[in-house]
Amino acid sequence: MVPMTFPLGSLRTETGAGAAPAESRAATPRSARKRKSVDVPAAPPRWRAQFGVAIGGIVWLLALLALASHSAADPAWSTSGSQAITRNWAGHLGARFSDLAFFLFGYSAWWLLLVALRGWLGALARLLRSDASGAAMAGTELPPKWLFWLGLALLMAASCALEFTRLYQWEPRLPGHGGGVLGYLLGPASTRLLGFAGSGVLWIAALVAGLALAFRFSWLRVAEHIGAAFDRLREGRRDRIEQAEDRRL
Numbered sequence: 113m114v115p116m117t118f119p120l121g122s123l124r125t126e127t128g129a130g131a132a133p134a135e136s137r138a139a140t141p142r143s144a145r146k147r148k149s150v151d152v153p154a155a156p157p158r159w160r161a162q163f164g165v166a167i168g169g170i171v172w173l174l175a176l177l178a179l180a181s182h183s184a185a186d187p188a189w190s191t192s193g194s195q196a197i198t199r200n201w202a203g204h205l206g207a208r209f210s211d212l213a214f215f216l217f218g219y220s221a222w223w224l225l226l227v228a229l230r231g232w233l234g235a236l237a238r239l240l241r242s243d244a245s246g247a248a249m250a251g252t253e254l255p256p257k258w259l260f261w262l263g264l265a266l267l268m269a270a271s272c273a274l275e276f277t278r279l280y281q282w283e284p285r286l287p288g289h290g291g292g293v294l295g296y297l298l299g300p301a302s303t304r305l306l307g308f309a310g311s312g313v314l315w316i317a318a319l320v321a322g323l324a325l326a327f328r329f330s331w332l333r334v335a336e337h338i339g340a341a342f343d344r345l346r347e348g349r350r351d352r353i354e355q356a357e358d359r360r361l
Contacts, residue, residue, distance in 0.1 A: 161239050168232050175225060178206030182214060190215050190287040211287050218292040219282060220271035227264060227326050234328075255328060263325020270319035273298040277311065 181201040187193030188211030200207035213221040275282070276295030283289060289296045302311035324331055 158242065161235075161242070165232070165235050165239055168235065172225070172228055172232055174202050174206065175209065175228070178202040178210040179213065179221065179225065181206070182210035183207070184285070184287065186211070188212070188287070214292065215287045216292045216294060217268060217272055218275050218286055218288070218290050218295055219279075220268060220275055220291060220295070223267055223271055223326075227267075230327050259325050260328070263322045263327075265322070266318045267322030267326045268294065269298055270315040270322055273302055273311070273315045274319065276300075277303060277308070 178200055181199065183199040184191065185194045186198050186200050186207035187204075188208045190211055198204050198207050200210065202209070213224070217224070272291035272295035274291070276289060276291035276299030280290045286292075291299060299311075302314060305311070306314060320331070
């Protein structure tokens with residue numbers, strides 16, 4: 113029998129040709145092979161953000177004027193009024209807005225104005241930190257929106273309930289009950305279930321949590337800043353005492 117021979121070059125070529133794709137596949141990570149191109153959404157035009165901040169500031173200022181100049185004598189949603197001339201600084205629309213806000217939430221409606229101011233200042237800060245192309249700088253991530261809305265709901269519910277159960281002497285100045293419609297619904301129900309003291313503890317705790325979530329701050333950081341300020345005052349006082357003692361000696 114004649115032995116079969118093969119050229120070394122042909123074996124080397126076939127082996128290399130068959131191994132090359134396997135080596136390239138092995139060298140390529142699986143995640144890279146499965147990676148798909150993701151289209152990054154373009155940043156909104158800068159003029160749109162500027163326009164939104166400007167309009168938001170004007171609306172907030174009109175709401176401030178309307179609430180600050182509220183008069184029970186102006187014709188609005190809950191009353192026909194007792195005079196023909198509107199005293200509200202924002203006109204007839206401002207009188208209707210302030211009457212509706214105080215009717216629904218009582219004087220707790222001022223929380224909505226403060227929260228809106230916090231949001232407007234945050235939008236203005238992000239606009240000022242953005243570059244000329246309108247893309248915001250990295251590292252300005254906001255917390256989830258549902259946390260903000262949860263905090264706002266807790267803040268308004270707690271404030272309206274506390275206003276109804278504790279600050280009812282303000283009712284003559286309002287178009288409705290203290291705490292508005294929301295306070296009228298939550299205040300008596302919580303008092304019946306938990307009592308006067310128990311409902312107070314519940315709503316104060318909800319108010320503290322709602323403030324932190326709605327205004328996006330941490331009570332722990334506030335406590336740290338207060339402690340650091342007291343430490344600086346104590347150290348400064350100790351240094352002054354030591355300097356006075358040195359001068360006396």
